[in-house]
Amino acid sequence: xxxxxxxxxxxxxxxxxxxxxxxxxxxxxxxxxxxxxxxxxxxxxxxxxxxxxxxxxxxxxxxxxxxxxxxxxxxxxxxxxxxxxxxxxxxxxxxxxxxxxxxxxxxxxxxxxxxxxxxxxxxxxxxxxxxxxxxxxxxxxxxxxxxxxxxxxxxxxxxxxxxxxxxxxxxxxxxxxxxxxxxxxxxxxxxxxxxxxxxxxxxxxxxxxxxxxxxxxxxxxxxxxxxxxxxxxxxxxxxxxxxxxxxxxxxxxxxxxxxxxxxxxxxxxxxxxxxxxxxxxxxxxxxxxxxxxxxxxxxxxxxxxxxxxxxxxxxxxxxxxxxxxxxxxxxxxxxxxxxxxxxxxxxxxxxxxxxxxxxxxxxxxxxxxxxxxxxxxxxxxxxxxxxxxxxxxxxxxxxxxxxxxxxxxxxxxxxxxxxxxxxxxxxxxxxxxxxxxxxxxxxxxxxxxxxxxxxxxxxxxxxxxxxxxxxxxxxxxxxxxxxxxxxxxxxxxxxxxxxxxxxxxxxxxxxxxxxxxxxxxxxxxxxxxxxxxxxxxxxxxxxxxxxxxxxxxxxxxxxxxxxxxxxxxxxxxxxxxxxxxxxxxxxxxxxxxxx
Numbered sequence: 001x002x003x004x005x006x007x008x009x010x011x012x013x014x015x016x017x018x019x020x021x022x023x024x025x026x027x028x029x030x031x032x033x034x035x036x037x038x039x040x041x042x043x044x045x046x047x048x049x050x051x052x053x054x055x056x057x058x059x060x061x062x063x064x065x066x067x068x069x070x071x072x073x074x075x076x077x078x079x080x081x082x083x084x085x086x087x088x089x090x091x092x093x094x095x096x097x098x099x100x101x102x103x104x105x106x107x108x109x110x111x112x113x114x115x116x117x118x119x120x121x122x123x124x125x126x127x128x129x130x131x132x133x134x135x136x137x138x139x140x141x142x143x144x145x146x147x148x149x150x151x152x153x154x155x156x157x158x159x160x161x162x163x164x165x166x167x168x169x170x171x172x173x174x175x176x177x178x179x180x181x182x183x184x185x186x187x188x189x190x191x192x193x194x195x196x197x198x199x200x201x202x203x204x205x206x207x208x209x210x211x212x213x214x215x216x217x218x219x220x221x222x223x224x225x226x227x228x229x230x231x232x233x234x235x236x237x238x239x240x241x242x243x244x245x246x247x248x249x250x251x252x253x254x255x256x257x258x259x260x261x262x263x264x265x266x267x268x269x270x271x272x273x274x275x276x277x278x279x280x281x282x283x284x285x286x287x288x289x290x291x292x293x294x295x296x297x298x299x300x301x302x303x304x305x306x307x308x309x310x311x312x313x314x315x316x317x318x319x320x321x322x323x324x325x326x327x328x329x330x331x332x333x334x335x336x337x338x339x340x341x342x343x344x345x346x347x348x349x350x351x352x353x354x355x356x357x358x359x360x361x362x363x364x365x366x367x368x369x370x371x372x373x374x375x376x377x378x379x380x381x382x383x384x385x386x387x388x389x390x391x392x393x394x395x396x397x398x399x400x401x402x403x404x405x406x407x408x409x410x411x412x413x414x415x416x417x418x419x420x421x422x423x424x425x426x427x428x429x430x431x432x433x434x435x436x437x438x439x440x441x442x443x444x445x446x447x448x449x450x451x452x453x454x455x456x457x458x459x460x461x462x463x464x465x466x467x468x469x470x471x472x473x474x475x476x477x478x479x480x481x482x483x484x485x486x487x488x489x490x491x492x493x494x495x496x497x498x499x500x501x502x503x504x505x506x507x508x509x510x511x512x513x514x515x516x517x518x519x520x521x522x523x524x525x526x527x528x529x530x531x532x533x534x535x536x537x538x539x540x541x542x543x544x545x546x547x548x549x550x551x552x553x554x555x556x557x558x559x560x561x562x563x564x565x566x567x568x569x570x571x572x573x574x575x576x577x578x579x580x581x582x583x584x585x586x587x588x589x590x591x592x593x594x595x
Contacts, residue, residue, distance in 0.1 A: 017585065041072075064094040145515070170249075249264040280334075282331050342371035545576055547576045
């Protein structure tokens with residue numbers, strides 16, 4: 001039996017860009033491509049060596065000075081395996097001018113990379129294979145500075161500067177009764193609508209609306225004057241502002257010289273939409289940050305690096321994350337209830353937190369500001385006169401005819417001898433009851449000459465002279481006439497936001513400064529995202545490099561245990577795998593996802 005002569009091939013290599021600390025390593029598609037690239041380095045080929053031991057010493061018959069530039073070794077023991085082993089040169093020792101000892105240490109990754117089987121690992125960080133904005137939201141714990149506003153979206157739900165026909169605002173009047181008047185001999189009743197149904201509830205009050213326009217003040221004055229003139233000023237319960245679109249309206253036209261106004265009445269059907277859908281507020285998801293900075297890593301397009309908040313411009317606001325909404329926009333819809341002060345709310349329609357429906361979005365909604373409740377002036381004297389005119393005039397007429405307030409009592413006590421005066425009083429009463437102008441004249445006579453119509457006679461048994469009775473009536477008239485007009489409703493008629501046209505919701509998109517965005521973007525370029533999940537690590541998801549950091553790396557294979565443990569330690573510490581060996585550590589290039 002012949003002896004086997006060991007035959008070992010050795011390449012001493014220069015300019016191999018990997019180091020003993022294994023923070024950076026190379027990958028290759030095949031073992032042949034790996035060997036070919038290493039052999040393309042500047043090299044010194046040595047043959048006919050005896051068996052080379054792993055992690056041993058190579059005795060090179062050369063002077064040490066000619067070997068100092070070599071930093072890496074690949075060798076193969078042909079008679080025992082056809083496998084290339086890769087190793088770092090860790091030290092050189094001069095023995096003599098013709099002998100140098102080179103000590104080597106195995107590179108476990110390069111030697112066994114094609115023999116590893118990967119299992120599920122707890123991956124702390126990695127370059128992800130899908131960088132869709134909103135898909136990766138694990139907090140990074142990085143400093144990101146303060147925020148600046150990068151975009152503003154606004155939706156106005158009531159604008160006092162718009163005309164009624166431009167979906168402006170309406171002034172709604174709640175009142176408890178109707179008033180009647182005669183125009184050109186025609187009796188007209190106002191308002192003409194029945195008590196409506198709104199917000200799904202039957203209402204006991206009469207309701208109508210008038211446009212909030214440049215004639216609004218004059219219109220209110222006209223309407224209130226009509227109620228005061230009918231002695232029903234107290235029937236007006238409230239006057240308030242609502243967006244026109246909050247209710248379904250039907251118009252009814254007033255006419256004549258008294259009311260040249262268009263009134264709008266709520267529809268009375270139970271099926272009418274009295275909780276109106278006003279308009280949408282779409283907030284576009286950002287593709288850039290403040291200062292027009294376009295991030296490479298899409299995690300910067302999520303919170304906390306960018307977010308938005310919506311304010312009602314009256315001291316209330318709620319913050320939202322773009323990643324909590326599906327689609328290209330964070331969509332909101334305004335709805336409103338037909339109510340005093342307005343009941344407006346902005347609800348998300350595609351929030352992932354609420355199942356993507358508006359119906360479930362009440363907890364995520366933003367309440368609108370209360371709308372103005374208006375004030376008005378009710379003329380006390382006009383109301384009093386309308387209510388008491390007939391009584392005052394009749395009592396005055398009786399006095400002028402020689403009868404006091406106790407005429408019936410006097411007749412009962414004193415007999416029936418004064419039938420002529422009684423008949424005169426009866427005629428006067430009928431005249432006053434049917435002639436408002438005579439009533440007005442009687443009251444005016446009292447105001448300016450309260451005793452001029454007083455009779456001097458008295459009925460038998462009368463307890464008060466006619467002059468005293470008329471003076472008492474005149475005092476009532478004067479008291480009513482001197483009572484100032486009464487302010488009703490809300491004297492604090494509008495808040496600051498409404499006055500400046502801010503009956504609106506405003507969305508502010510906020511983002512970090514470009515300085516911090518660039519710092520974090522580069523950090524993600526180098527080290528990927530924190531993912532904190534159990535999976536097979538992404539080793540080849542990017543074109544040029546992948547960073548991976550695991551906890552308790554889970555791998556196995558036909559690998560010596562010491563080398564297997566060393567590879568696990570590399571990944572548990574964190575390692576960057578470079579897929580382009582000729583451009584290792586070149587972070588200046590884009591590193592797109594491999595599709």
